[in-house]
Amino acid sequence: MNLPARVACIGGGVIGAGWVARLIENGLDVRIFDSAPDARQSMQPVLENADRAYARLTMAQRPVKGQLQFCSSIADAVNGADWVIESVPERLDVKRSVYEAVEAHAPQDCIIASSTSGIMPTDLQQDMQHPERLIVAHPFNPVYLLPVVEVVGGKGTAAESIERAQAFYASLGMKPIQVKREIEAFVADRLLEAIWRESLWLIKDGICTTQELDDIVRFGFGLRYAQMGVFETYRIAGGEAGMRHFLAQFGPCLTWPWTKLMDVPEYNDELVDLIAGQSDAQSGHLDIRELERIRDDNLVAIMQALKANEWGAGLVLADYEKALFDAGARNTGAVDALDFSQPVQTTQRRIPPDWTDYNNHMNEARYLQCFGDATDAFLRMIGCDAEYIASGGSYFTAETHIRHLDEVGVNEPVNTQTQLIAGAGKKLHVFHSLYHGDGRLLATGEHLLIHVSLQTRAACEPSDAIVQKLAMITDHHARLPVPEGAGRFVGQPR
Amino acid sequence: MNLPARVACIGGGVIGAGWVARLIENGLDVRIFDSAPDARQSMQPVLENADRAYARLTMAQRPVKGQLQFCSSIADAVNGADWVIESVPERLDVKRSVYEAVEAHAPQDCIIASSTSGIMPTDLQQDMQHPERLIVAHPFNPVYLLPVVEVVGGKGTAAESIERAQAFYASLGMKPIQVKREIEAFVADRLLEAIWRESLWLIKDGICTTQELDDIVRFGFGLRYAQMGVFETYRIAGGEAGMRHFLAQFGPCLTWPWTKLMDVPEYNDELVDLIAGQSDAQSGHLDIRELERIRDDNLVAIMQALKANEWGAGLVLADYEKALFDAGARNTGAVDALDFSQPVQTTQRRIPPDWTDYNNHMNEARYLQCFGDATDAFLRMIGCDAEYIASGGSYFTAETHIRHLDEVGVNEPVNTQTQLIAGAGKKLHVFHSLYHGDGRLLATGEHLLIHVSLQTRAACEPSDAIVQKLAMITDHHARLPVPEGAGRFVGQPR
Numbered sequence: 001m002n003l004p005a006r007v008a009c010i011g012g013g014v015i016g017a018g019w020v021a022r023l024i025e026n027g028l029d030v031r032i033f034d035s036a037p038d039a040r041q042s043m044q045p046v047l048e049n050a051d052r053a054y055a056r057l058t059m060a061q062r063p064v065k066g067q068l069q070f071c072s073s074i075a076d077a078v079n080g081a082d083w084v085i086e087s088v089p090e091r092l093d094v095k096r097s098v099y100e101a102v103e104a105h106a107p108q109d110c111i112i113a114s115s116t117s118g119i120m121p122t123d124l125q126q127d128m129q130h131p132e133r134l135i136v137a138h139p140f141n142p143v144y145l146l147p148v149v150e151v152v153g154g155k156g157t158a159a160e161s162i163e164r165a166q167a168f169y170a171s172l173g174m175k176p177i178q179v180k181r182e183i184e185a186f187v188a189d190r191l192l193e194a195i196w197r198e199s200l201w202l203i204k205d206g207i208c209t210t211q212e213l214d215d216i217v218r219f220g221f222g223l224r225y226a227q228m229g230v231f232e233t234y235r236i237a238g239g240e241a242g243m244r245h246f247l248a249q250f251g252p253c254l255t256w257p258w259t260k261l262m263d264v265p266e267y268n269d270e271l272v273d274l275i276a277g278q279s280d281a282q283s284g285h286l287d288i289r290e291l292e293r294i295r296d297d298n299l300v301a302i303m304q305a306l307k308a309n310e311w312g313a314g315l316v317l318a319d320y321e322k323a324l325f326d327a328g329a330r331n332t333g334a335v336d337a338l339d340f341s342q343p344v345q346t347t348q349r350r351i352p353p354d355w356t357d358y359n360n361h362m363n364e365a366r367y368l369q370c371f372g373d374a375t376d377a378f379l380r381m382i383g384c385d386a387e388y389i390a391s392g393g394s395y396f397t398a399e400t401h402i403r404h405l406d407e408v409g410v411n412e413p414v415n416t417q418t419q420l421i422a423g424a425g426k427k428l429h430v431f432h433s434l435y436h437g438d439g440r441l442l443a444t445g446e447h448l449l450i451h452v453s454l455q456t457r458a459a460c461e462p463s464d465a466i467v468q469k470l471a472m473i474t475d476h477h478a479r480l481p482v483p484e485g486a487g488r489f490v491g492q493p494r
Numbered sequence: 495m496n497l498p499a500r501v502a503c504i505g506g507g508v509i510g511a512g513w514v515a516r517l518i519e520n521g522l523d524v525r526i527f528d529s530a531p532d533a534r535q536s537m538q539p540v541l542e543n544a545d546r547a548y549a550r551l552t553m554a555q556r557p558v559k560g561q562l563q564f565c566s567s568i569a570d571a572v573n574g575a576d577w578v579i580e581s582v583p584e585r586l587d588v589k590r591s592v593y594e595a596v597e598a599h600a601p602q603d604c605i606i607a608s609s610t611s612g613i614m615p616t617d618l619q620q621d622m623q624h625p626e627r628l629i630v631a632h633p634f635n636p637v638y639l640l641p642v643v644e645v646v647g648g649k650g651t652a653a654e655s656i657e658r659a660q661a662f663y664a665s666l667g668m669k670p671i672q673v674k675r676e677i678e679a680f681v682a683d684r685l686l687e688a689i690w691r692e693s694l695w696l697i698k699d700g701i702c703t704t705q706e707l708d709d710i711v712r713f714g715f716g717l718r719y720a721q722m723g724v725f726e727t728y729r730i731a732g733g734e735a736g737m738r739h740f741l742a743q744f745g746p747c748l749t750w751p752w753t754k755l756m757d758v759p760e761y762n763d764e765l766v767d768l769i770a771g772q773s774d775a776q777s778g779h780l781d782i783r784e785l786e787r788i789r790d791d792n793l794v795a796i797m798q799a800l801k802a803n804e805w806g807a808g809l810v811l812a813d814y815e816k817a818l819f820d821a822g823a824r825n826t827g828a829v830d831a832l833d834f835s836q837p838v839q840t841t842q843r844r845i846p847p848d849w850t851d852y853n854n855h856m857n858e859a860r861y862l863q864c865f866g867d868a869t870d871a872f873l874r875m876i877g878c879d880a881e882y883i884a885s886g887g888s889y890f891t892a893e894t895h896i897r898h899l900d901e902v903g904v905n906e907p908v909n910t911q912t913q914l915i916a917g918a919g920k921k922l923h924v925f926h927s928l929y930h931g932d933g934r935l936l937a938t939g940e941h942l943l944i945h946v947s948l949q950t951r952a953a954c955e956p957s958d959a960i961v962q963k964l965a966m967i968t969d970h971h972a973r974l975p976v977p978e979g980a981g982r983f984v985g986q987p988r
Contacts, residue, residue, distance in 0.1 A: 014733060045783055052905070053790040055844040057797070058811070059867055060818035140714050141731055142786070145793045147810045148714035173814035175713040175807070181701045185753070188710045193753045194692035198684050199724045200748075203769055204759045207675045210769060211776040214723025216682045219669040220634050220642035222719030226796055227806045229708025229716065230693045237635055239508060254694070259679070259687045261755030265698045275697055275704060282705040289539055292636070294805060296547040299639045301799035302720055303551070308848025309791050312721045313669070316641045317552070320667035324554035350549035354802030358883055359948065364891045365863035372859045389852055397858045400896040401984045407890075407951065411546065422985075429985055446984045454853065457901065489983040490895045490940045491916075491923055 003171050004083035008032070008106070010074060010098055015115050016087030017043040018143025020068060021050030025144060026172050027063025032070055033077040040070055050144040057145075074098065078106040083168065085137070087115040095119070096127055103129050111161055111168075113137040118185045121154030131156030135165050137176075138186055147175040150186045191230075198259055218312050227298035228291075231275070232283050236291050243279040247272050297353050325380070338381065340476035343417040343433065346377035353410045361407040367434065368402065371445035374416035374432045382423075382469040384462070393462060395428055395449040403485050406442045413437030420477040421486065423470035426451045426459045431483045444485045497665050498577035502526070502600070504568055504592055509609050510581035511537040512637025514562060515544030519638060520666050521557025526564055527571040534564055544638040551639075568592065572600040577662065579631070581609040589613070590621055597623050605655055605662075607631040612679045615648030625650030629659050631670075632680055641669040644680045685724075692753055712806050721792035722785075729773050730785050737773035741766050791847050819874070832875065834970035837911040837927065840871040847904045855901040861928065862896060865939035868910035868926045876917075876963040878956070887956060889922055889943040897979050900936045907931030914971040915980060917964035920945045920953045925977045938979045 005028070009020055012034035020043065023030050036042070047068075054062065071077035078084050084102050088094055095114060102112055112134050114124055125131035136152040151165045162178060169176040179186050185193060202208055208216070224233050231243070238246030251267040265271060283291060306314025338344055347370065357363040379385070379395060388394075408414060414434055421429040428449040434442045451462040461467075499522070503514055506528035514537065517524050530536070541562075548556065565571040572578050578596050582588050589608060596606055608618055608630050619625035630646040645659045656672060663670040673680050679687060696702055702710070718727050725737070732740030745761040759765060777785060800808025832838055841864065851857040873879070873889060882888075902908060908928055915923040922943040928936045945956040955961075 014731065045786075049783075049786050049790055052787065053794055055905070056791070056794045056846045058815050058818065059841060059843045060815045061842070062818055063821070140718075142790060142793070145790060145797075146714055146717060147797075147807050148710055150710065170813075171817070173810065175709065175810045177706055177709050177713070179702055179706070181699075183699075183701055184750075187696055187702050187707060188714055190692050190696060190753050191689050191707075191711070192715060193747070194688040194755050195685050195724060196728075196744075197748065197753070197755060197758050198688035200759045200765065200769075202681055202684060203772065204765055205675075205677075207677055208673055208681050209776070210723075210725035210772040212671055212673070213681060213685075214726050214776065215669065215671050216642055216644065217685070217719050217723035218721055219671070220640055220682055221686060222716070222721070222723065223640060224634075225711050225716030226720035227712055227716070227800060229704075229711035230689060231704035232708050234690075237508065250690075253687070254691065256678075259684050259691070259755075261688050261691060261753075261757055263755055264691050265694045271694065271698055275694075278697065278704040282703070282708065289543075292539075292543050293546065294803075296543055296636060296639060297550070297803050298800060298805055299636070300547055300550045301803050302796050303639075303641075305795035305799035305848065306721060306792060309788075309795050311788060311792055313641050316667065316669045319664075321552050321554045323665070324552065324556055327557070348555070352550040354799065358880075359888050359890065363863075363866060364894065365859055365866045368862040368894075368896075369857075369859035372857060386852075394853050396853065396901075397898050399898065399982075399984045400858065400862075400894070402862075402894040404891050404893065411549070448985050487983045487985075488893075489981045489986075490893045491942050491981075492983075 003168055004028070004111070006031075006081045007083045007085065008077040008081040009085045009087065010034075010077065010102070011087035011115075012036075012039045012043045013087060014046065014141060015139065015143060016085070017046035018050075018139065018141060019085050019087060019115065021047050021144040022172055022174075024066035024068055025050055025054045025062065026066070028066040030066060030068050031077045031081065032068065033072070033074050046142075046144075049142070053142075053145055074101040075105040078102050078110070081106050082110050084110055084112045085115065086112065090116060090118060092119055092123060095124055099124070099128055099134070109133070111135065111164055113165065115139060117189050120182045120184055121152050121157060122182060123154070125154045125156045128156070132158035133161050135161050136186070137165055137169065138188070139174075140188065147173065148188070149174050149176050150179050150188060151176045152179045152182050152186055154182060194261060197261055219316065223299055223302055223313055224295070226302055228295060231279050232291070233295075235279050235283055236288060236295060238288075240288055242276070242288065244272060244276045247275060300352070301354055322386070325386075340473050343419040343477070343480070344378070344381070346374040346381075346416045346418040346432070348413070348415040350411050350413050351408055356410055361409055364402075364404060367404060367443050368400065368445070370414065370416060370434055370443075371400075371402070371432045371447065372397075374418055374445070375430060375447060375449065378418050378430060382473070383466050388463070388466075389454070392454050393460075394452055394454050396452050397447055398450050399448040401446040401488060401490075403444045403488070405444070406436070406440055408436060408442050414442065419480060419483055420470070420473045421446075421482075423474050424467075426461060428470070431486050433483065444483065446486055446488075497662055498522070498605075500525075500575045501577045501579065502571040502575040503579045503581065504528075504571065504596070505581035505583075505609075506530070506533045506537045507581060508540065508635060509633065509637060510579070511540035512544075512633065512635060513579050513581060513609065515541050515638040516666055516668075518560035518562055519544055519548045519556065520560070522560040524560060524562050525571045525575065526562065527566070527568050540636075540638075543636070547636075547639055568595040569599040572596050572604070575600050576604050578604055578606045579609065580606065584610060584612060586613055586617060589618055593618070593622055593628070603627070605629065605658060607659065609633060611683050614676045614678055615646050615651060616676060617648070619648045619650045622650070626652035627655050629655050630680070631659055631663065632682070633668075634682065641667065642682070643668050643670050644673050644682060645670045646673045646676050646680055648676060688755060691755055713810065717793055717796055717807055718789070720796055722789060725769070725773050726777050726785070727789075729777055730782060730789060732782075734782055736782065737770045738766060741769060794846070795848055816880070819880075834967050837913040837971070837974070838872070838875070840868040840875075840910045840912045840926070842907070842909040844905050844907050845902055850904055855903055858896075858898060861898060861937050862894065862939070864908065864910060864928055864937075865894075865896070865926045865941065866891075868912055868939070869924060869941060869943065872912050872924060876967070877960050882957070882960075883948070886948050887954075888946055888948050890946050891941055892944050893942040895940040895982060895984075897938045897982070899938070900930070900934055902930060902936050908936065913974060913977055914964070914967050915940075915976075917968050918961075920955060922964070925980050927977065938977065940980055
């Protein structure tokens with residue numbers, strides 16, 4: 001099956017522009033017709049956003065960006081096209097007239113894909129000469145990033161058109177999901193409409209504000225829905241007994257007048273069998289404990305990703321960590337209370353699942369993350385903490401040497417012991433040893449750091465307090481033997 | 495305000511056990527009563543999951559884990575407690591009898607927090623001697639990870655009790671959100687109930703399976719809800735004109751019979767003003783383009799996090815990247831077609847927002863990630879690709895030296911040029927130069943890799959094809975000057 005090479009878009013609103021962005025980012029040339037005179041201008045921000053997002057999405061080399069050609073008529077846009085994406089307003093008469101023009105000028109085997117979020121394909125294709133090529137391919141904003149696309153055929157749609165659609169959208173990095181029985185609004189918008197209606201009641205009745213409602217979503221079930229859907233989530237909630245238990249527990253609530261949206265299906269054995277059977281087919285190969293661990297790993301990873309972006313649930317995690325670091329600082333008290341007769345322990349953790357790579361062990365970059373974290377912990381010990389950094393001083397790493405001595409896998413415990421090689425003036429020279437919990441030496445990291453002013457970004461002297469603490473630690477650590485591996489260059493014979 | 499030190503839990507089901515897990519992971523001792531004889535056993539998996547999750551959640555040092563004490567009665571559990579968490583079944587009579595026992599034995603200023611997901615606090619506190627201390631604190635599964643907790647007071651609840659609850663739950667790494675007007679099921683479960691009802695209709699009517707519905711959620715709007723809620727998402731959909739435009743466009747749909755859940759609020763100016771006003775207060779400080787970029791950064795970060803976990807939308811991204819790498823390999827053709835008269839370009843990318851740290855530049859560990867990615871790209875060039883690795887051969891990095899020469903910030907373009915220092919037998923010695931798009935040298939990475947068998951994890955010879963390609967590249971790169979910085983040790987004078 002050949003993938004489309006010549007794509008035409010009719011309509012360049014938010015959804016149409018999103019399609020254009022995904023297409024050209026994937027190297028396809030696009031011809032577009034939009035009747036609005038400012039279409040080119042209004043599409044620009046969407047194309048720029050997509051460009052920015054794709055630069056971050058993958059470091060795989062992508063095809064050369066496709067060309068976008070603005071056309072003055074539908075006829076011009078679809079001439080010679082093998083795929084047409086229609087994203088015009090949600091009016092049946094408007095869409096039908098577009099299809100009439102498309103059919104008059106596009107090749108006969110060209111697929112016509114509607115982005116409608118609600119109209120049934122059977123209604124769309126009613127007056128077409130070649131209804132077999134009409135499909136609905138309903139994407140979600142932002143179209144260039146969100147994977148899902150609902151693919152729906154009407155009574156007149158050929159099976160081959162659906163197959164071609166699945167292959168095409170998958171090639172664009174999407175997740176096409178065929179909705180096999182057509183209804184108005186398909187599946188996603190049915191669910192979104194239900195949430196929306198209940199949300200409007202909650203605001204109208206003054207139960208909460210839009211901010212509070214949004215927070216309850218994004219700090220709560222929204223995190224779950226990013227990785228498991230409605231049924232898999234509740235399967236877990238059912239515990240060992242799974243979906244059937246969950247239904248037995250919550251099925252009767254369907255008759256309770258909790259929400260204002262009241263037409264509900266009858267809760268009976270038939271419904272339980274249908275849902276529990278489908279849920280077994282979907283998730284039965286994983287036991288509940290396994291599902292729980294997958295869910296937890298995903299929630300942790302999502303919160304950590306959002307922490308790096310300083311947003312939402314990630315900010316809650318960041319605040320939590322800050323309080324922990326502060327408490328740690330209070331608990332250890334003055335650095336003078338620590339024992340510096342030996343290298344000092346700077347970190348202790350287990351290896352997260354997303355730190356491993358295709359060789360099934362911790363990725364090399366994460367060794368440096370361990371050492372960077374150890375350096376940060378050591379810096380906090382000498383008084384280069386959040387407060388000091390806020391005042392404008394900090395250390396930048398200038399040079400690093402790592403020996404990767406042994407492998408380490410997911411969830412295994414590690415700790416870092418740190419020895420100060422030299423710490424005077426602007427220079428800080430540290431040597432970290434990363435140990436497995438079982439005592440094996442996994443790696444060493446040798447680092448030269450320079451104290452800087454965060455204003456000028458240039459080297460400068462640290463505070464007197466830091467100078468004194470470094471002198472005190474140097475006094476102890478200078479008595480320790482120089483660690484094996486210090487001063488090595490890459491490839492030096494042992 | 496003192497935080498609680500002596501917490502009692504009544505009920506150890508999924509929610510009660512989740513509370514216990516969060517409490518002891520945060521260093522609090524907990525006394526628990528559960529009437530089920532196997533409570534200790536059934537709680538164990540939840541406590542183990544939490545232990546595993548917290549090890550990955552943060553590398554900040556957490557307090558010593560709290561002790562869990564099983565008690566034989568409510569009286570025993572709550573004696574001397576300053577906080578009681580009730581998570582017994584959702585029956586008003588059962589809960590009221592628990593409160594009676596708690597009030598008989600707990601200190602008078604002890605807060606009683608119900609985990610109920612639906613019953614109004616005014617009903618719960620009706621027969622209490624000290625109703626002012628009764629609150630609802632409704633958490634979500636898994637309680638030890640999901641941040642949100644709905645805090646709701648009844649008619650008899652003291653404002654101080656709500657304040658104490660906000661402080662306590664925040665100290666546990668949670669996001670308490672006060673629902674200021676009590677209704678049955680509060681806010682989150684209203685929304686979840688609406689989704690659930692519509693989901694049941696979709697399954698019952700045979701529109702889709704549970705798997706298809708779940709996929710439509712987790713590959714689609716679920717990703718959005720992990721970072722922005724219902725209203726902020728639609729504010730963006732409204733474009734420059736924001737919420738008011740969105741409402742004007744979609745408000746009329748409320749009367750359409752799309753979902754089966756039909757009681758809807760009247761769409762009128764009053765409702766538009768209420769929602770648009772609240773939305774402005776919530777998000778009005780960010781313009782739509784800014785919101786779009788935040789959303790896109792979050793979506794990218796979440797998909798990348800899930801990719802590392804090999805799950806959901808992350809798998810779609812992984813498949814997409816694999817296809818891009820394969821296409822890249824096909825396009826570049828044989829390695830012989832590349833120009834090795836100079837160092838070869840191995841990567842090109844922009845710096846993602848989550849790669850920077852408190853010094854407001856790319857974190858040191860990400861330099862090694864850039865170099866690791868460059869090494870991977872070079873390995874693919876010499877034939878150590880996914881297929882070769884699947885056959886059991888690979889390279890492990892043994893030693894690394896990095897010079898950090900210049901800073902680089904978010905979204906700036908970088909590329910890596912790679913020179914082969916030596917590639918014969920089991921050893922591979924490469925030197926990467928990381929350049930800014932403007933030509934500045936940002937860092938160099940020198941790496942010694944050893945070819946291994948992934949079965950034995952021991953060194954072994956690479957395939958003949960790899961040996962030959964390395965010989966060919968060596969032949970070219972040996973004519974280049976040795977790069978500045980190669981063979982350096984940390985702290986070596988220039």
